[in-house]
Amino acid sequence: SEMRHQRVKRTKTVCTYCGVGCSFEVWTRDRHILKIEPTHGPANGISTCVKGKFAWDFINSPDRLTQPLMRQGDTFVPITWDAALDLIAEKWGKIKEEHGPDALAFIASSKCTNEESYLMQKLARQVVGTNNIDNCSRYCQTPASMGLQRTVGYGADSGSISDIEMASLVIIVGANSAESHPVLATRIKRSQKHRGQRLIVADIRKHEMAERADMFIQPNPSTDEVWLSGVAKYILDHNLAKMAFVHKWVNKFEEYAKSLEPFTLEYVEQVTGLSQDTMITLANEIAAAPTVCILWAMGVTQHCGGADTSTCISNLLLLTGNYMRPGTGAYPLRGHNNVQGASDFGSMPNIFSGYQKVDDAEIRGKFEADWGCTLPVNKGLDNREMIEAIHAGKLKAMYIKGEDTITSDSNANDVGEALRKLDFLIVQDINFSVTCEYADLILPASPSLEKDGTFVNTERRIQRLYKALEPLGESKPDWVILQMIANRLGAGWDYKHPSDVMVEVARLTPSMAGVTYERLEGFKSLQWPVAKDGTDTPLCYTEKFALPDGKATFWPLVYVPPSEEVSAKYDLHLNNGRLLEHFEQGSMTYRSPGIKEITPENFVEVSPELAAERGIATGRYVQLTSPYGRVRVQVLVSDRVKGKQLYMPLNSVAEPVNKLTGSHTDRATHTPAFKETSVEMTVLPEM
Ligand code: SF4
Known part of the structure; x- marks a missing residue:
């Protein structure tokens, strides 16, 4: 057995899947992966999710390309x-x-x-x-980067995962974190349970984090910018803004205040479908929280107003003084490793x-x-x-x-x-x-x-x-x-x-000046910007913002409705996102047999109301048609979606959701508006 032990090699690596960046040791013998052992990763401690732990069989897949x-x-x-x-x-x-x-x-x-x-x-x-x-x-994330570059400077998370963990209030907008960033979501769940952290979720779909939230709001599709601006206006009108912070640190206050004028509670209710009471509760809770982190992902960015909504999030954080302190800030959640x-x-x-x-x-x-x-x-x-x-x-x-x-x-x-x-x-x-x-x-x-x-x-x-x-x-x-x-x-x-x-890179890049392999040895890590002496930056903007005069700036906006809305023919709104078990189109995860067995093929979530109206049940096949293409997919009746909204995981090569999505893009960055898709659903004959 000593011989056998000697052949086992332990190598430190970083997960190849999502942006949480779990690190762990991989135990190998020849080309066999024996186990994944998280020991003390800076982002994950001793945790991993199902992908990091089990989805490695693709390494030895017969489908690997081995020659040009x-x-x-x-x-x-x-x-x-x-x-x-x-x-x-x-x-x-x-x-x-x-x-x-x-x-x-x-x-x-x-x-x-x-x-x-x-x-x-x-x-x-x-x-x-x-x-x-x-x-x-x-x-995915260029609109989020743009929103932050416009207002605070760096197109990246303003703090660390540990800041999210210590915030008194976490708001998740358009992100299915329990499935897309599992280990990060676990840290929020833990904080909610043990520290009394409050959680607000805004999404059109009732996913796991929405079910766990202290407050869950379901605005109409593509209207996040409206309720975010409405909250900001209410906070400002009721003297709940952190004006000392604003005067010291933020430019363009007057222009911003003026830009919020249209966002009255009546207008917000009309556009978003959120009641005025909901808005008031929301605004008061955000204004009263000592420390707030806002997290978002593709439910925000993959719209024609993706960069603008990201900007609104940052505007709101500035108005409520939620930058520059531990437990505060803006967190666009990066998808890929x-x-x-x-x-x-x-x-x-x-x-x-x-x-x-x-x-x-x-x-x-x-x-x-x-x-x-x-x-x-x-x-x-x-x-x-x-x-x-x-x-x-x-x-x-x-x-x-x-x-x-x-x-x-x-x-x-x-x-x-x-x-x-x-x-x-x-x-x-x-x-x-x-x-x-x-x-x-x-x-x-x-x-x-x-x-x-x-x-x-x-x-x-x-x-x-x-x-x-x-x-x-x-x-x-x-x-x-x-x-x-x-x-x-x-x-x-x-x-x-x-x-x-x-x-x-270090020689040519000021924000990476102190990055060296010595300083990254083993489980050591550095958060950029990294000064020449190796000092890194877990929390950005402690002394100044990363804009020319060291101050942040509000970025006034005008709301523009979505590019594609439901019509008489394409009468259903199609949303899409990730599944816990798979990653993207499944090029790696579908080649891990255990993972494939859990979720073998793609499906579309249909609300109980719509299923009743069309006379269909889980397991029935439907054809979804958009102006750009069609797919055939199995129905899963689920109360996670409501009314005429559909949801389809994006993790499929056989019936990819992107045969249905169009060519509209975010106005500022050209990110496709994947989330603004309308389709027609035809029920296929029973087999
Ligand atoms: Fe961690 Fe993400 Fe990898 Fe899961 S997929 S182990 S959460 S880095």
Whole structure:
């Protein structure tokens, strides 16, 4: 047994699923994962959820890509890495020569490491010469970042998970935290039980946290901005605002107060459906609470007014003095393990690492000097603009890394049509995804357990992951692949290890100046911004806000109704979200048999009223049709949804909800309005 014990390897890693960023040790013997042991993770202590603990079988799935594949007619044939690199050099060279560097575009991955996100944007900018790079935060959290950048400075959680835990009042708006951020939700549940923390939930669907809430409000879809502004107006009108804080710390008070004028209780009731009594109770409770944290996610951001609603949340926190103190602040909950890091490390069309703007000549000059090149001046295309540019014949080649674009972007049929028009599409992933079917070249990548690097969780915490397993077959860590491509194009990169990349990031990025692998060893972590001496920032804005004059600013707004409302034909509102057991389209979780058994196929929740009206019960199949596509799905009658609202988990490749979602986007950020979808439901004959 001693022999057996010696073969067991324990490796510290960070969960590959959600943005809570649980860290733990993984016990392996050869390629077998024996167990996951949380010991003392800074974000999770000794907890994990079902995904972190059990959803790792995908690592050894027979579906893993293990060699580069090249399209030949309707099939794919294996080729060597050398041939793959030659093909890239040839195709990119030709396209760049004929159409210029902006005919190429890059999609980075929120599942990859920070170092990989940094290298992807460096490849796009330094080697190819374009700012056309984006990542999937465009599908989820860019509106939240925008709301916070407008008002307080950093597009990120203003404090830590421990602040949420210690707040006297937590408000969750449009986030199904018990399923999407399970370990974080557990900390709220514990606080509610043992510390008397109050919980208010605002959602159109009665999910688990809504059931646990002290107060649950169900506004009409796409009207959060209205009740948030109504609460702010009531607080202001009844002298409940923290005016000393406002005068000292917040600009534009007069303009903001004026912008709230339309949001009377009568108006709010009419638009949101919330009674005036509910509004008064809500406003009084928020105003009276000593410390408030507001948490939100895609129920807020995936609307045409996603950035504006996020801004309203921050405005309300400023008016009630809920910044700058422990137990207060704004918490957009990041979905993927590293969606925060993908943006932090520069995979966006307008910024380098640390949100340094590409159109700032001084910043560009710094990168040009370090990288020895001339960099493009103008902001590049975001995800949505890339699809439009393909349709317009301007974008000819794309390199998509670690993302199933077809099923994650809205209006899947339209996105598929676009990708088919490309002259050359590279898809790099661990499994053969739906998007791979559209590729000209498929590159096999390694998942988190097969590489070194760092991730950033929802609370800006940078954590180290270590290689537990060797890459399977000929798959390689993404950073290795990026370097091979760069060097085939003549770049001369020489990174021996991801830590070399971090040295460069720290040198060029003020908010990461003190980030080093030594300071991240084992379970150690750092929350950015990190000063050169290694001092990090669990709670932002203790001395000033991150805007030019050190003060925050109110951001006055005008409410604009949703882009798509129910009509005579498309008479039902379709909402979508996550399931606890699965992650995104299930590329990893559906390849874990135990997990697949719990929730084998997709379903749509139908309210008891609607089910009675249409004469259907749980288990019946229906067809949902929108102007953009249709899916066939099983009914689950549930009182979690009400009236003519439907809810469908997004975790399905077979019947993806994004065949139904349209191309409307958030006005400020182009994030698709996934949550503004109207459908028609046809009951299918019983089988
Ligand atoms: Fe992983 Fe999130 Fe679950 Fe933690 S809560 S184990 S980070 S999926």
